[in-house]
Each structure stands twice: as C-alpha cells, then as structure tokens.
Amino acid sequence: MPKSxxxxxxxxxxxxxxxxxxxYEKEGLFNPAKSRxxxxxxxxxxxxxxxxxxxxxxxxxxxxxxVDAIKLNRATLAKEVDDKLxxxxxxxxxxxxxxxINYNHDSGKVIKCDxxxxxxxxxxxxxxxxxxxxxxxxxxYERMKAWAAKTDAGGQAEA
Amino acid sequence: xxxxxxxxxxxxxxGTCDVEPLNMEWARDYLxxxxxxxxxxxxxxDAKVDPxxxxxxxxxxxxxxxxxxxxxxxxxxxxxxxxLTGAIACSNSGGYVGAELKxxxxxxxxxxxxxxxxxxxxxEDDTIELxxxxxxxxxxxxxxxxxxxxxxxxPQVRVLSCGPAGENGVxxxxxxxxxxxxxxxxxxxxxxxxxxxxxxxxxxxxxxGGVDNIKDFMKTVAAGKKVLADNPVTGExxxxxxxxxVMEIINETGALPTRNFKEIQFEGAAAIxxxxxxxxxxxxxxxxxxxxxCFGCTIACGRVSKISTEHYTVKNRPEYWGASGxxxxxxxxxxxxxxxVDDLDACTFANFMCNEYGMDPISYGATLAAAMxxxxxxxxxxxxxxxxxxxFGNAEALTTLAEMTGKxxxxxxxxxxxxxxxCEKYGHPELSMSVKGQEFPAYDPRGTQGMSIAYATSNRxxxxxxGYVIASEVFGVPEKTDPTEIDGKAALVKGFQDATxxxxxxxxxxxxxxxxxxxxxxxxxxxxxxxxxxxDSLLTLGERxxxxxxxxxxxxxxxxxxxxxxxxxxxxxxxxxxxKGMVAGKGKFDExxxxxxxxxxxxxxxxxxxxxxxxxxx
Numbered sequence: 001m002p003k004s005x006x007x008x009x010x011x012x013x014x015x016x017x018x019x020x021x022x023x024y025e026k027e028g029l030f031n032p033a034k035s036r037x038x039x040x041x042x043x044x045x046x047x048x049x050x051x052x053x054x055x056x057x058x059x060x061x062x063x064x065x066x067v068d069a070i071k072l073n074r075a076t077l078a079k080e081v082d083d084k085l086x087x088x089x090x091x092x093x094x095x096x097x098x099x100x101i102n103y104n105h106d107s108g109k110v111i112k113c114d115x116x117x118x119x120x121x122x123x124x125x126x127x128x129x130x131x132x133x134x135x136x137x138x139x140x141y142e143r144m145k146a147w148a149a150k151t152d153a154g155g156q157a158e159a
Numbered sequence: 160x161x162x163x164x165x166x167x168x169x170x171x172x173x174g175t176c177d178v179e180p181l182n183m184e185w186a187r188d189y190l191x192x193x194x195x196x197x198x199x200x201x202x203x204x205d206a207k208v209d210p211x212x213x214x215x216x217x218x219x220x221x222x223x224x225x226x227x228x229x230x231x232x233x234x235x236x237x238x239x240x241x242x243l244t245g246a247i248a249c250s251n252s253g254g255y256v257g258a259e260l261k262x263x264x265x266x267x268x269x270x271x272x273x274x275x276x277x278x279x280x281x282x283e284d285d286t287i288e289l290x291x292x293x294x295x296x297x298x299x300x301x302x303x304x305x306x307x308x309x310x311x312x313x314p315q316v317r318v319l320s321c322g323p324a325g326e327n328g329v330x331x332x333x334x335x336x337x338x339x340x341x342x343x344x345x346x347x348x349x350x351x352x353x354x355x356x357x358x359x360x361x362x363x364x365x366x367x368g369g370v371d372n373i374k375d376f377m378k379t380v381a382a383g384k385k386v387l388a389d390n391p392v393t394g395e396x397x398x399x400x401x402x403x404x405v406m407e408i409i410n411e412t413g414a415l416p417t418r419n420f421k422e423i424q425f426e427g428a429a430a431i432x433x434x435x436x437x438x439x440x441x442x443x444x445x446x447x448x449x450x451x452x453c454f455g456c457t458i459a460c461g462r463v464s465k466i467s468t469e470h471y472t473v474k475n476r477p478e479y480w481g482a483s484g485x486x487x488x489x490x491x492x493x494x495x496x497x498x499x500v501d502d503l504d505a506c507t508f509a510n511f512m513c514n515e516y517g518m519d520p521i522s523y524g525a526t527l528a529a530a531m532x533x534x535x536x537x538x539x540x541x542x543x544x545x546x547x548x549x550x551f552g553n554a555e556a557l558t559t560l561a562e563m564t565g566k567x568x569x570x571x572x573x574x575x576x577x578x579x580x581x582c583e584k585y586g587h588p589e590l591s592m593s594v595k596g597q598e599f600p601a602y603d604p605r606g607t608q609g610m611s612i613a614y615a616t617s618n619r620x621x622x623x624x625x626g627y628v629i630a631s632e633v634f635g636v637p638e639k640t641d642p643t644e645i646d647g648k649a650a651l652v653k654g655f656q657d658a659t660x661x662x663x664x665x666x667x668x669x670x671x672x673x674x675x676x677x678x679x680x681x682x683x684x685x686x687x688x689x690x691x692x693x694x695d696s697l698l699t700l701g702e703r704x705x706x707x708x709x710x711x712x713x714x715x716x717x718x719x720x721x722x723x724x725x726x727x728x729x730x731x732x733x734x735x736x737x738x739k740g741m742v743a744g745k746g747k748f749d750e751x752x753x754x755x756x757x758x759x760x761x762x763x764x765x766x767x768x769x770x771x772x773x774x775x776x777x
Contacts, residue, residue, distance in 0.1 A: 013398075013459035015452035016255075020228040023366060024377075030227050031262060031366025033315075043338060044481030046449040046463040125228070127388065127457035128398075 002077045004136040005113075005120060007050050008143075011130035014041055014048035021125035025116055034104065036113040037122045037131075050131055052122070053100040053113040055079055061112070064095030077136070078115040086110055161223035161370050161687035162186055163266050167287055169280060171354050172213060172272030176280070176287040181266050187690040188776065191222035193249045194664035194704040196238040196267060200247070201707060203269075206714030210242035210346070211328075211353040213273035219260070219319070219359065220268075222666025223688045226261030226367040226454075228377065230384045231668035233258045233454025240715070241345030242353075243330045243522065243577050244596045244620040247711045248345035251624070251663055252319075253453030253461075254337030259317040262363030270356060279307065279320075279358040284365055292357035297323060299515045300335035307360045316362045322517025325352030327567030329575035331522035331598075335514055339484025340453060340461075343519040345597060345619050376686035383671075383679050384457050390674035392634070397460040397670065398450055402488035405633075406432030412633055412642060413736015414606030415492065416599065418499045418551045419528040420592050420725075423603050423733045427501025431491045435503040440467050446503055448482050453668070460670060462486060464507050472508035472558050484514050489623075492601035493524025494561075498531060499551030509561040516565025522577055523564060525598035527557065529578040529590050530570075538585050544570045589726050595620035595717065604724065604743040605733040607632050609640070609648035611743040612755055615722045616652065618708040624669060626655040636673060643738050645745045649755035657701035664704060703775040706759075706767050710777065719765045722752060 019035035027034045037052035059079045062070040069085035070092065072078075081101075086109040092101050093110060101112040113120075115133075123133040134141065164181045182199075189195040196218040208214045217239045224232040235257030241248030260268070263282050270280075277296035278289045295303045304318040318336065325332035325348035332348030333341040342348075351357075370376045387393040396404040409415045410428035417425040429435060436447040444467060452459035464485025466473050473479040486494075486507055494506040513520040527549075533539040534549035541548070547556050547570060563571030573581055578591035578598055592599050597620025604610040609628035617625040628651050632642035640651065658677055662669050665684055677694055685692040692700075723729075728743040744751060756763065760771030767777070 013450055013452035013456075013461075015456050015459060016454055017228065017230075017457060020455065024228060027366065029366040029368030031364070031368075033262065033364035034366065043463075043483070046451070046465075046482035048449075048451070127230075127384065128459070 002136045003118070003133050004055065004139050005052065005115070005123060006132045006134045006139045008130050008132070009047060009049045011128045012039065012048040012050055013128055014039055015127065017125040017127060018050055018122035018131055021121040025121040026111070034111070036111055050122070051100065053079070054098070055113070055115065060095040060097060061092035061101045064091045066091060073114070076115045076118040079112070080114040081110055081112060083107070083109050161227055161367065162191065163261060163264050163367070165265050166267040166269060167265050167282070168269045168271070169289065170272050171270060171274040171278070171289070171356060174274070174289055176289060178265075178287070188700065189704060190661070190664035190684070190700060191266065192220045192225070192234065192236045192664045192666060193238065193251070194660060194700065196220035196236060197247060197249060197704065197708060197711075199267070199269065200238050201711050204240065206240075206711050207716070208240055210240045210245065210350060213354070215240050215350055217270040217347070217350050217354065217356070218267060219270075221257045221261050221266055222664055224683060225666035226258040227370060227380075227666070227687060228455065229380050229667060229683050229687070230387055230457040231453065231455060231671050232666050233456065234666050234668055235260065235342075236663065237334050237342040237347040239347055239350045241347065241597075241619065242349045243346040245715060246345075246595050246620060246717060247618055247708045248347055249619060249663070250334070250342035250344045250347045251669075252334070252336055252340050252342040253456070253668060254340030255454045256317040256319045256336040256359075256361060257666070258454045259361040259363045261367050262365055263361055264363065264365045268359065270354060273353070274355040277355045277357050279356070279360060282359065282361045282363070284363060295357055297326065299323065300517045301338060301515050303358050304338060307358060311360065311362070313362060316360050318358055318360045320358035320517070321348040321351040321356070322515065322565065323567065324516045324518040324565045324575070325349050327575065328352070329518050329564060329567070330577045330580070331519040333513070333517050333519050335517045339514045341514065341517075341519075344521065344622065348517050370687050371689050372686045376683070379682040379686050383675065383683055386679055387457055387671060387674050392673040393458045393671065397458050397673070400433040400437070401450065401460045401462045401485075403433040403436060403462070403486065403491060405488050406491060407434065408633065409602065412606050413733060413738050414603045414642070415496055416592070416601065416603040417496045419497060419532045419590065420599070420603060420727055421532070422735070423606055423738070424735050425496035428496065430501045431486070431495035431503050431506055436462070436464065436485065440504075442467050442469050446507060447485060456668065458670060466504045466507050466511075470504040470508070471555070472505060479508070479511060483511055486510055489601050490520035490524070493521045494557060496601075497524050497528040498557055500554045500557050501552070502554040505554035505558050508558050512558070512561035512565055516562070518565055521600055522598045523561060523574065525592060526574050526576075526578040526581060527560060529582055529592065530574060532590055533582070533585050533587060538587060543573070592725055592727065593621055594724060595721055597621050602629055603733070604728055605741050606736055606738040607642045608645040608741075608743065608745060609642070609651055611645065611724060611728070611748060612649055612652045612751055613655070615724055615752065616656075616755060618705070618712055625659060626652045627659070627669070628652055628655050630655070630673065634673070637676060643741060645747055645751055649751050649758055652755065653758050656705055657698055660701035660704040661697050664700075699775065703777065706771065706775055706777055709765075710767065713766060719763070722765060724748070
C-alpha cells in the first residue's frame with residue numbers, strides 16, 4: 001500500500017525536530033538550512049505549519065525537468081532527484097507551485113523530499129504526530145474519525 | 160565533537176570583530192554555556208568592575224548540545240556581572256537563536272567595551288560585522304526583530320535584543336529573543352543597553368556536524384526523548400498546561416507568596432493559573448490558544464495566549480489582538496499573586512509589555528508588589544505615583560506601570576530600580592523581598608523549607624533555577640522530602656545546585672529534569688563530546704562551576720552576611736497553610752547554613768578552602 005506524509009498543523013509545536021532529522025538523514029549533520037521539510041510559524045495566529053513535497057501524481061517538477069533528472073520511485077511513489085543527471089538549472093523550482101523543491105548551492109543540484117525510501121525520518125522524529133506517514137488513499141482517515149466521533153456524541157446528547 | 164571550536168570576540172569600543180579558537184581545555188573542564196562562559200568571564204574581568212561600565216563584558220554562549228537533535232538542545236546563556244545584584248549573572252533562554260549561532264559556526268560571542276553609537280551585530284556564517292542601529296534604537300524587542308528581518312530581506316534570520324528597558328537602565332532588563340523567549344534575570348539586558356549594543360541578528364547555514372559518536376548519540380537521544388514522553392510531567396502536564404500546571408499545587412502547599420509575601424496563599428490562584436487560561440471567557444474564547452516548543456524541544460511547555468479583544472487593556476489597541484507569549488507560572492505569580500491582581504488578561508498584558516520592552520517580569524511584578532505595600536503604608540503617596548492608586552489588586556496599576564517602566568516614564572522610573580533600591584529609597588529596606596538585590600521567584604521558603612538555603616546561597620541572588628529542591632519537596636523527584644522540614648536540606652540543595660550547573664552548561668533545558676537525571680543527560684553529553692563525561696566527572700564539573708561563581712562573588716565583595724533572607728521570612732511565621740506559623744529555616748537557619756558551608760568544603764565565612772580548590776582544580 002503506497003503511503004503519503006500527512007500533516008496536522010494543529011498538532012505542531014514548532015520544535016524543528018523534523019528539520020533536524022531530515023538534515024541529519026540527508027546531509028549527515030544537524031542543519032535546518034538544508035532540510036527538505038520546513039516549519040513555518042505564524043505567530044499572531046499561534047500556528048506552526050510543517051511543509052514539504054506532497055509527491056504530486058503528475059509532478060510539475062518532473063515534467064519541467066529538461067534532462068529527466070526527476071524520477072519516480074515505483075515502490076514509494078516519491079519523485080526523486082538523480083544527482084548524476086541534475087544540472088542545477090532550477091527550472092523545476094519555477095515549475096513547482098508549492099515551492100517544495102529547492103536549489104542547494106553547496107552541491108549545485110536541487111533537493112526535495114524523497115520519503116527517505118519509504119521510512120521518512122521527519123515523521124519518526126515528530127513528538128506530537130503532527131507529521132505522520134499513512135495510507136495514501138486515506139490521508140483523511142484521522143480527521144474523518146474525529147468528526148465521526150463528534151457527530152456520534154452530538155446524537156447522544158440530543159437523545 | 161559538538162563544539163564548533165570557535166568564538167567571536169567583539170570589541171565595541173574599537174568596532175572590531177575577531178574569530179578565535181575556543182579554549183578546548185576549558186571546554187572539557189567547564190563544558191559550555193554557563194560553565195564555560197563564566198570561566199572566560201572570570202579570567203578576563205575584574206570582579207570589582209562596575210556592571211554598567213565599558214570594562215564589564217557580556218558573553219552569549221551555547222552549550223555543546225545546542226543545535227543538535229537532543230531534546231531541548233537549543234539553549235543559550237548570557238553571562239556578565241549583573242547590575243541588579245553586583246554578583247555573577249547568568250541568564251538562560253530558549254527559542255531558536257542559540258541554535259542559529261551554532262549553525263553559523265560559533266560557540267560563543269564575547270562583547271567588550273562600549274560602542275560610541277548604537278550598533279547591532281550581524282552574523283551570516285563567515286560574515287560578522289557591526290552595523291548601525293540608529294533606526295532600531297529606542298524601539299521594542301518586537302519591532303527590532305521584525306525590522307532586522309525586513310532589512311536583511313530574510314525571514315529566517317534569528318534575533319536577540321535589548322528593549323527600551325535595557326536602554327533606559329531598568330536594572331532588571333532582559334535580553335529577549337524570538338519575540339517571547341528571554342534571558343530574563345539580573346539585568347543582563349541592562350548591560351547590553353549600556354554598551355550601546357541593540358541586537359544580535361544571526362543566520363547560520365553551516366549546521367552542527369562532527370558529533371563525536373553520532374550513532375551512539377542518536378540512540379541515547381532517542382532513549383532520552385522516550386523518557387520525556389513517558390513521564391507524566393514532561394509528557395502530559397507541561398505540554399498541556401505549561402509550568403502553570405504547578406500554580407494550584409503550590410497554593411495548596413502554602414508556598415505561593417501573596418501581596419509581597421505578607422500572605423502565602425492566593426485566593427485568585429485558579430483565576431491566574433492553568434484553570435483560568437483554559438476556561439472560556441465572557442466572549443467565549445480562551446486565553447490559552449496553543450503551546451509552543453523552543454528549538455529541538457519535545458516537551459513544548461511554552462504558552463501562546465490571546466487577550467480578549469473586549470479587555471480594557473487592548474480594547475482600543477488592535478495591535479495587541481494577535482497571539483503572543485502567554486503566562487508561565489513565574490510571571491503569572493509575580494504579576495498576579497504577588498501584586499494581588501487576579502485579572503488573567505491584565506497579567507497577560509503586563510507580560511506582553513515585559514517581552515516587548517525587554518524586562519524581567521519576576522522582578523517587575525515583585526518590585527511593584529513592594530511599592531504597593533509602601534503605598535498602603537502611606538510611605539509612597541499619589542504624589543510620587545502621579546495619581547496612580549497603588550493598592551494591592553489594582554490591575555490597571557499593574558498594566559499601566561508595566562508600560563511606563565519599560566519606557567522609563569513617571570513612577571515607572573522608580574520601579575525600574577528594583578525592589579532593593581526602591582525600598583531603601585523610601586526607608587524600608589526590609590520590605591524588599593530579595594536576596595543579593597534580586598527578587599524572589601514564586602516559591603515561599605516558609606512553605607518549602609529547602610528553598611531557604613537554595614535562595615540564600617544562590618550565586619545570582621534569589622532564584623529557583625539554581626537549586627530547584629521544589630522538585631523533591633513538592634513533586635517527589637528524585638525522591639519525596641517533607642517541605643515543612645529543614646533537616647537534611649543542606650545536602651539536598653548542594654546536590655541540586657551542582658547537577659543544575661551541568662544542565663545549564665550543556666545546551667539542554669532544566670525542565671527536562673522533571674524526568675531526566677544526570678544518568679539520562681550524561682550519556683548524551685558523553686556521546687556528543689570528546690573527553691570524559693562520566694556521571695562522577697560531571698558532578699565534579701558542576702561543583703567546580705558552582706565554586707568558581709562563588710569565588711567571583713567573594714572577589715566582588717559578597718560575604719556570609721549576604722547569604723541570608725529578608726527578615727519577613729526569617730521572623731514572620733507563615734499565616735496559613737500546611738506550614739502555618741513556620742519561619743524560613745525554622746529558627747535554625749544559621750545552623751543549616753553552617754552545615755551547607757561544611758558540605759561544600761568552605762570555611763565558616765563561606766570561603767572555599769585550599770583543599771576544596773585543589774580538589775576541583777580551581
């Protein structure tokens with residue numbers, strides 16, 4: 001069963017453990033500046049939002065790449081950058097509507113989330129389950145369940 | 160290893176910034192942050208220095224675990240000689256700025272001298288420069304942070320700054336970072352302001368690498384996170400209710416100082432505590448809107464609050480309708496119980512002011528409480544206050560004067576002196592509830608007897624974070640002791656003080672110790688750093704730091720007579736609660752202090768013996 005990263009913004013506390021885990025896995029050091037996932041903070045609204053590539057089925061980045069450096073991993077359905085082919089032209093960064101593929105000036109290549117080969121470190125590092133790795137077809141499962149529970153409670157209250 | 164091995168030295172008089180290697184011998188003996196920076200400070204600064212003179216230095220220091228994946232590994236400390244106390248000052252803060260300094264490639268910044276004109280320090284990896292701060296001088300910590308991010312066109316810049324309080328010489332001004340985190344106590348922000356140093360803005364993209372044994376490190380870090388998650392305090396209580404989780408417990412213990420310590424239980428404890436923060440207000444909303452973590456923290460005790468838009472403080476000021484740093488236990492107590500104010504949103508607004516203008520809410524609230532007592536005695540009158548009624552419980556006095564103190568206006572100027580100087584000025588020094596000039600935090604030592612010795616001997620003046628024996632006396636960590644008993648507390652205090660010095664030097668947060676002991680923390684340090692960091696060596700390291708700080712204070716002129724408590728606590732029995740009738744130290748204060756000195760290997764006058772010095776390598 002293919003899986004997707006699922007993000008529950010209300011659960012995020014802004015600790016950045018996901019950024020630390022990602023940069024450690026991908027770069028071998030703790031460096032949020034090189035993380036593929038990023039937590040955005042909206043202080044006035046007290047909201048913290050982790051954000052990363054959602055692995056579009058028809059990926060803009062993949063279609064835009066002039067050298068076919070972005071490949072589909074058939075096991076995880078992640079779109080992965082092949083560093084041997086990437087020429088660092090950044091066209092993918094322009095094509096992606098979400099901004100989740102970015103250039104890394106140290107390597108001269110683009111970087112994006114590749115789901116860590118099907119075992120994403122960010123989800124494992126998240127202490128509050130704001131980031132989970134769940135069945136692609138049921139990313140709404142927990143939210144549905146929460147609303148279902150409320151509906152039921154409402155019914156009982158009326159009865 | 161987890162140190163970056165580089166420090167930045169900024170000579171504000173000459174306007175130069177230099178990078179020098181970290182003294183690794185000292186790093187192994189003093190670890191980082193509080194210990195290591197205090198070592199540098201003691202080596203470089205004469206203990207008799209005037210805290211607000213150019214000869215004083217200001218150090219901003221991270222620990223080896225700052226910027227790593229260790230839970231809570233984002234702390235930094237500000238070390239200087241405190242203008243409020245005249246003692247060694249070391250204030251600790253979380254947020255994100257400490258980790259950012261490490262990511263830029265540095266362990267520490269040493270500021271010396273004084274700039275002719277206002278400046279801020281800009282650090283972007285290898286680029287380090289002093290920049291003109293005229294456009295942000297005189298403005299709030301919040302405006303400074305926003306402006307510097309805009310100037311750099313980079314929202315990912317992290318900023319620490321002193322606010323108008325620091326510039327105006329409020330003696331308990333804080334260094335504020337990431338909007339509402341602060342190195343709050345002893346006036347470290349006042350020293351920053353006195354140097355014409357407005358802010359430090361940092362963007363670091365190099366990261367922290369070279370952890371000594373990374374596989375072991377990740378394993379111990381993961382085990383540590385599990386301990387925090389499984390513990391009822393760090394796993395449930397603190398994330399849900401923050402440190403406010405203790406308000407009603409301490410009130411029941413009979414240790415919640417009320418109305419300048421005249422009382423010991425507050426009738427409004429529930430209103431200003433966790434209950435108030437989570438109960439819907441008249442407009443249907445709650446004060447608490449979310450919890451927030453500091454960098455790397457898997458506990459997330461930080462509070463984010465909104466003041467009701469109907470509340471008198473913000474009704475016509477929509478700029479305060481957004482969410483910001485909410486009340487933790489300490490500031491809820493100082494702004495609430497100690498002043499007798501039970502209006503939660505008023506306390507929250509006063510707290511916003513402390514963050515915005517950059518001042519310590521503990522000392523502000525406690526100084527106001529002392530002024531309120533003087534007002535009710537008729538010593539301070541409407542003439543001095545400009546007509547503000549300083550009665551206990553007057554929320555408008557609390558909120559109006561918070562702003563005026565930050566801005567250095569009217570009676571706020573007097574409150575900026577701190578309680579010791581204010582009470583001396585009005586002829587009642589005994590009403591300042593402080594040790595070594597620093598105001599008490601939120602635990603009355605009559606109801607928690609171990610704190611008597613912890614407060615009296617704290618190297619930075621009254622403080623709960625130098626030896627938090629409350630953990631044992633109230634929460635049973637590591638084991639339960641009787642809060643109304645003084646016997647045996649000298650040894651307990653020493654143990655807490657030494658262990659705390661280690662935590663404060665590591666880059667980790669002291670709040671982990673509700674769940675972690677040095678047996679959980681030691682392996683994380685050991686895996687990250689080269690050198691021997693076994694349990695024994697760490698305890699010796701903590702003791703070494705404590706004695707070094709004590710030595711500085713002795714050189715600064717402190718004596719045994721300064722290791723004491725205000726007469727109210729030593730002579731007036733607790734008026735209510737489980738400790739009813741008890742005084743701090745239960746009439747044996749001097750005896751217990753003798754015992755403490757002996758356990759420390761100090762003379763009767765509180766001076767470390769030569770034997771103690773050589774055992775600790777001082």
